[in-house]
Amino acid sequence: MTRALELSVEVGSVTLKNPVLTASGTFGYGLEHGAYFDVAELGGVCTKGLSVEPRAGNAPPRIAETASGMLNAIGLANVGVEAFCNEKLPILRERNVIVIPNIFATTVEDFVRLAARLDREPGVTALELNVSCPNVAHGGLEFGCDPAAAARVTRAVRAATSLPVWVKMSPEAGDIRAVGRACEEAGADALTAINTLRGIAIDAEKRRFRIHNKTGGLSGPALKPIALRIVWELSRAVKIPVIGIGGIATARDAIEFLLAGATAVQVGTASFADPLAPKKVLTGLESYCREHDVLPRDLIGSLSPR
Amino acid sequence: MTRALELSVEVGSVTLKNPVLTASGTFGYGLEHGAYFDVAELGGVCTKGLSVEPRAGNAPPRIAETASGMLNAIGLANVGVEAFCNEKLPILRERNVIVIPNIFATTVEDFVRLAARLDREPGVTALELNVSCPNVAHGGLEFGCDPAAAARVTRAVRAATSLPVWVKMSPEAGDIRAVGRACEEAGADALTAINTLRGIAIDAEKRRFRIHNKTGGLSGPALKPIALRIVWELSRAVKIPVIGIGGIATARDAIEFLLAGATAVQVGTASFADPLAPKKVLTGLESYCREHDVLPRDLIGSLSPR
Amino acid sequence: MLGAGPGDRGSYGDGASERFDARRRGDRSATLRRPPALDRAGRPRYAHGVPDLGRFISAPLVKRTALDAGYHVLQFGLDEALVALPGQFVMMRGEGWGTAPLLPRPMSILDSGRELSVLVKVAGVGTARMASCPLGERFELLLPLGRPFGALPAEHTAVLVAGGVGVAPLVCLAERLAQRGTAGVVSLYGGRTARDLPLVERLAASSTLEIATEDGSRGTQGRVTVLVERLLERARAEGTNVMLFTCGPHRMMAAVAELAARFGAPCEASLEAPMGCGYGVCLGCPVAKKAGGYLYTCVDGPCVDASVVDWTREVFA
Amino acid sequence: MLGAGPGDRGSYGDGASERFDARRRGDRSATLRRPPALDRAGRPRYAHGVPDLGRFISAPLVKRTALDAGYHVLQFGLDEALVALPGQFVMMRGEGWGTAPLLPRPMSILDSGRELSVLVKVAGVGTARMASCPLGERFELLLPLGRPFGALPAEHTAVLVAGGVGVAPLVCLAERLAQRGTAGVVSLYGGRTARDLPLVERLAASSTLEIATEDGSRGTQGRVTVLVERLLERARAEGTNVMLFTCGPHRMMAAVAELAARFGAPCEASLEAPMGCGYGVCLGCPVAKKAGGYLYTCVDGPCVDASVVDWTREVFA
Ligand SMILES: Cc1cc2nc3c(=O)[nH]c(=O)nc-3n(C[C@H](O)[C@H](O)[C@H](O)COP(=O)(O)OP(=O)(O)OC[C@H]3O[C@@H](n4cnc5c(N)ncnc54)[C@H](O)[C@@H]3O)c2cc1C
Ligand SMILES: Cc1cc2nc3c(=O)[nH]c(=O)nc-3n(C[C@H](O)[C@H](O)[C@H](O)COP(=O)(O)OP(=O)(O)OC[C@H]3O[C@@H](n4cnc5c(N)ncnc54)[C@H](O)[C@@H]3O)c2cc1C
Ligand SMILES: Cc1cc2nc3c(=O)[nH]c(=O)nc-3n(C[C@H](O)[C@H](O)[C@H](O)COP(=O)(O)O)c2cc1C
Ligand SMILES: Cc1cc2nc3c(=O)[nH]c(=O)nc-3n(C[C@H](O)[C@H](O)[C@H](O)COP(=O)(O)O)c2cc1C
Ligand code: FES
Ligand code: FES
Secondary structure (H helix, E strand, C coil), rough: CCCCCCCCCEEEEECCCCCCCECCCCCCCCCCCCCCCCCHHCCEEEECCCCCCEEEEEEEEECCECEEEEEECCCCEEHHHHHHHHHHHHHHCCCCCCCECCCCCHHHHHHHHHHHHHHHHCCCCCEEEEEECCCCCCCCCHHHHHHHHHHHHHHHHHHHHCCCCCCCCCCCCCCCCHHHHHHHHCCCCCCEECCEEEECEEEECCCCCCCCCCCEECCCCCHHHHHHHHHHHHHHHHHCCEEECCCCHHHHHHHHHHHCCCEEEEEECCHHCCHHHHHHHHHHHHHHHHHHCCCCHHHHCCCCCC | CCCCCCCCCCEECCEECCCCCCCCCCCCCCCCCCCCCCCCHHHHHEEEEEEECCEEECCCCCCEEEEEEEEEECCCCCCCHHHHHHHHHHHHHCCCEEEEECCCCCCCHHHHHHHHHHHCCCCCCEEEEECCCCCCCCCCHHHHHHHHHHHHHHHHHHHHHCCCCCEECCCCCCCHHHHHHHHCCCCCCCCECCCCCEEEEEEECCCCCCCCCCCCECCCCCHHHHHHHHHHHHHHHHHCEEEEECCCCCCHHHHHHHHHHEEEEEEEEEHHHHCCCCHHHHHHHHHHHHHHHHHHHHHCCCCCCC | CCCEEECCCCCCCCCCCCHHHCCCCCCCCCCCCCCEEEECCEEEEEECCCCCCCEEEEEEEEEEEEEEEHEEEEEEEEEHHHECCCCEEEEEHHHHHCCCCCCCCCEEECEEEEEEEEEECCCCCHHHHHHHHCCCEEEEEEEEEEECCCCCCCCCEEEEEEEEEHHHHHHHHHHHHHHHHCCEEEEEEEECCCCHHHHHHHHHHHHHEEEEEECCCCCCECCCHHHHHHHHHHHHHCCCCCECCCCCCCCHHHHHHHHHHHHHCEEECCCCCCCCCCCCCCCCCCCEECCCEEEEEHCCCCEEEHHEECCCCCCCC | CCCCCCCCCCCCCCCCCCCCCHHHCCCCCCCCCCCCCCCCCEEECCCCCCCCCCCCEEEEEEEEECHHHHHEEEEEEEEEECEEEECCCEEEEEEHHHCCCCCCEEEECEEEEEEEEEEECCHHHHHHHHHHHCCEEECCCCEEEEEEECCCCEEEEEEEEEEEEHHHHHHHEEEEEEHHHCCCEEEEECCHHHHHCCCHHHHHCCCCEEEEEEECCCCEECCCHHHHHHHHHHHHCHHHHHHHEEEECCHHHHHHHHHHHHHHEEEEECCCCCCCCCCCCCCCEEEEECCCCCEEEHHHEEEEEHHECCCCCCCCC
16 A cells, blocks of 8 residues: 555665664574564664684673663673574574674774674675674774774774674763774775673662673663664764664654764664564554655754754 | 660761762752751752853753763853852851862962852861762763873862862773872862763653753663762772762662762752652661661671672 | 723832842843833732742643644643643653653643643654553653733733644733733634634634634634734724733744835744753753844743844744 | 372473573573473473473563462463463562652563463552552563473472472472372471461461471471481481472572582572563573572573572672
8 A cells, every 4th residue: 555665774785674773782593583573674783792612691780761761781791602602593594584793802803803704604784893892801992092003903804894883872881973984994895883882780779780790781761761862973973874773762863863963873782672663663664654744864964953 | 765876977078977978969958948848967968060151051951861870061050159158058167068069160379269258158068079070061071081180180179278179080081090099199179979870861752852951861770780889999099088979869878889889979860759868867877877787887898709 | 992901010020129130131131121010029020910930840631621723721730730822841751751852842831720631733753642641651840931921901802813723822921811801812823724723713713803814714714914013003093002912833923924015014033943841951952033133932932022033034944 | 297299290392492492691601400301382392391481571460469478479361371381480669650660570480371460568668559550550561481490200299398489389389290190299487487488278288287487376387408417317217218399588599508408409599589571681680500600590590500690699789
């Protein structure tokens, strides 16, 4: 009955069939959702951060709820890139899921190793470099908060792979635009923003940190205004596309990010409360576009200047 | 019946009768609350930010609610230091309110002028330097995000007044500890942390910013985990006291800040929903101390290391 | 039809008071009106009486009546009777709201006394929660707040111009005027359709009512301003003096203010603005003045002399 | 007294399935148990049957019963009957919660079918809202989740060890065992006081019950572990085999696990951990294994072989 709407967006050289992706670390490897909806309908799935070797992750407790948000210090628990390529990716390919592996390392060399390993695999759409994880002792914010360091990682990965490279920005960089521009110059195809912002939660009764790692990354709706601001700033500072993340739970949230300048969005924490969240965001976006007779691509950065 | 509890805390050379203050910009000039409770019972009142000349503030809309928080871009509307000294301070003095004027300027010279003017007035307990306002075109984050600039303001004000000088930290400084240490070296008596973090809110229907100024400062419970983390980091980075602010609405919140290392706390946005909030925080803190047989001063930084 | 009623006499004193003074904000040197006189307890005396001092209380929702088209009347059971004046408002927040929605919502006081009531139109998350809230749920109420409507000058007829949910303070005013024996009060009430006229019966019962709907489903077809203009023309022709009291959408009030200015009629508008606190500490509720600078809706208003407002400037996003 | 019941037979197949595989996390190479066999629809077959695949539904609260001491039984009206097994849980969240509380709360399934029920103990903001929520309010439910309790080996007596709110999955298990005709099931139930034993009648009706309260107000004075130890000693003396199923506070379960190990009895514990998602994607619910690495409570548990857990390591702050 209703004509199909052109939902696709261009993220650099990649055309995503729609702008709704899942955020790294909040959707497993894209295989846990089979029963809830068909993940292949999404614009893409960013996997849990992959490292060269498997990682067990941090000691519990790892998560704590805060006002309209949560802290996490998972510590990048993951199966390792090898197991991902051998055990997860084949299934994802078979299911036609658009896969964007999120990769994490503590050295430039390991970033390169990860990129090179994934470059050999069919069925990978782009790589997302996590240079902004706040929950690891090394290699997290060090890379993401310093323009030169972020550029170094980007350049090295760029050289090691033919895949599009997305670099994930930390909200803790003093000058995020400088980091973004440095990555752009170093060959990034897109920026994703934002990763979590470090916070702590305290149990006043026990007088203890609520999270074993002490600090954790804040995610969820609490973060949305900050994420929107950073996406807005970044999208005006660079020419490459910016992918928006932070507190997106509804289609309306996603539209706000597109208006602020994002070319696509990622749904993160919202999937915890509602495993259908990414799918609902997509459906809602489509309805909005029909109602307002507009395409997602036309929404990008189309905020009236006031 | 119940013995009075020793609630006082030392903020540098100043002894506050209790650690509960109001946050600048959220309690007017301390005169609006007469009818709700006796403001003189509080540890202190930080006034709306004062400038050399009166300021009308930004065009509306100035505020927007977000998830468990709000954005504001008041733009430092205030009566100006002269009117404050002549019209507000005499009444505050008469009512025995502990007053900490919060001052704001776009140049070091004007900061000095403000400090010098207030130095002549009796009934001022300390000065709080707002080098971290995100809602003004100049003089806000420029000072607060750069250690050298923050130190310059602090040093100049330090020289211009005999009053204790508190410097208010921005959460947007890339390296907040460096800013804090620079202010400490420049003679600050205490640090207050944190000011708001810039965010934006968008009306997806009208495709417009919800706030005229586009960006506004995020405050309220959403911010608390970040504020706690910064207070915890700062209090371990400097020897001077740190005063905690950010999303404090209940005694439990205040206790969390004391545990994280704050010597005193400020209640901000919570006063909007409940004009009795600062008073309730104080009463609740007292109950907690009685129940746990502890004094507020003993709570400071007493988080178990885990 | 437009015989001038006896009217309330203006009762603004001229002594600035410390209490009032403390409520003035920086850029309000050109204050809209002189501060009202105080009664012995230090409470401001307004045209319609002496309201309670502001208090912060908790009260349960005792009754909820759903009207047409997403309007609801909420009634709260107060321990002590509230004395509030037409145009004053309450900041209200459900005790179960937790941290979101965070801020209290401003609502005009419809009825005071032991049973406080407000008329709520569902506009967003807060009002939606109010409209579906179970009986017994407690609310935190800060009230009464703000400047009520001012005095009807002698030899003037009160004309109340209401749009949509803006009817609440005007119902309150119409009933107060009727109670005081003010004769000849006229109400002009506009809505998009006939369903969009909440509390129309109460307005009809306490004043001479004329209705305009945009779709013509009730009363005159068109905007309420058509009625206003017609009335002002008639009043001019008849040589009667009229004072307008208006509450409704910004554009409607702007048009009413413009007509009032054109016809030289005094006009008071009950402003709407986003509010953080409702009692003067957040500075979040400015409305631009023609003369420059801002009024703060919660303490300088919500009821203000419409001629002072720069209606061309926006208040909302 | 400790005659071995017929017991359910273990029904774990040995073929790893893609679906199950997908649920395995990185460091779980030393997986606690072999994955269960699948039925034709790809659903895992557990000892007590084949549960529904996980689904995400909305259902209204249809009944709320307040028990003693802050415990409440909440009942939801489901459109379709739910097949869940003892030990499985639901992630639940009020549709009216907005953005705070943000995350759903895990609750053991007490009764399944068309009327899902859970036993809630008020612990914080989410459970407080559940306990005072008006009837008719809708909840989002993700269910059934997690690994249920495993099989009772042949020639073993089931001994259920409950502490406080941990009784819920054990009531479910006791009733399932009774329904299946498993004889001789014993329950040992501990609380601080007599008021601290929610659903004690249901446990008594479906098993042979012994009670311990710390203040001695009901049953034996002392901790429930005193009863466990006594029972295990008796079983050893009588030469009967016992399998323990336990759910309660971490320390209690740790002590039960320790006793089980000492007496060589198999023991399953239903773990509790903070949960973000309940279905394996957040990695927020680890429990340390003795062998190193972590179990994820929501997908590897909540019911696990107690001997695998490193009980000395904390799960909560
Ligand atoms: C003095 C005064 C009296 C009012 N009287 C009434 C009344 O009697 N009945 C009634 O239904 N409405 C009244 N309003 C408007 C009412 O306050 C808003 O509709 C309500 O705050 C919207 O809240 P929400 O959570 O439903 O909407 P949301 O859009 O979710 O609110 C988001 C934020 O914007 C603010 N906001 C949004 N719209 C308005 C608005 N129109 N006015 C003020 N703040 C707004 C909210 O307070 C909140 O902080 C009055 C407003 C004022 C200023
Ligand atoms: C598998 C499983 C089954 C459970 N079954 C029941 C049951 O049948 N009845 C019952 O009353 N409780 C049960 N719990 C515990 C229950 O989930 C918590 O008490 C509840 O989440 C606390 O939420 P709150 O908002 O009241 O507390 P808050 O302290 O405000 O919660 C804050 C955060 O901590 C998490 N949290 C706090 N305590 C716990 C806890 N003990 N377990 C898990 N997360 C926690 C919450 O989910 C939330 O994210 C179960 C937990 C698990 C893991
Ligand atoms: C539990 C959890 C785990 C996460 N793990 C990763 C990760 O492995 N790699 C990464 O780049 N980001 C990770 N993130 C960050 C998210 O991808 C996202 O940037 C952030 O949560 C903000 O979005 P949200 O508010 O929608 O969750 C994680 C977030 C959460 C909550
Ligand atoms: C409406 C508003 C106005 C503010 N004005 C000032 C100000 O003038 N000077 C200042 O230093 N901080 C100002 N702040 C920041 C607060 O003092 C405080 O640092 C911040 O709101 C975080 O605390 P909270 O979450 O308790 O509100 C303002 C905050 C709000 C919400
Ligand atoms: S609403 Fe806060 S000053 Fe008016
Ligand atoms: S609760 Fe999210 S992985 Fe277990």
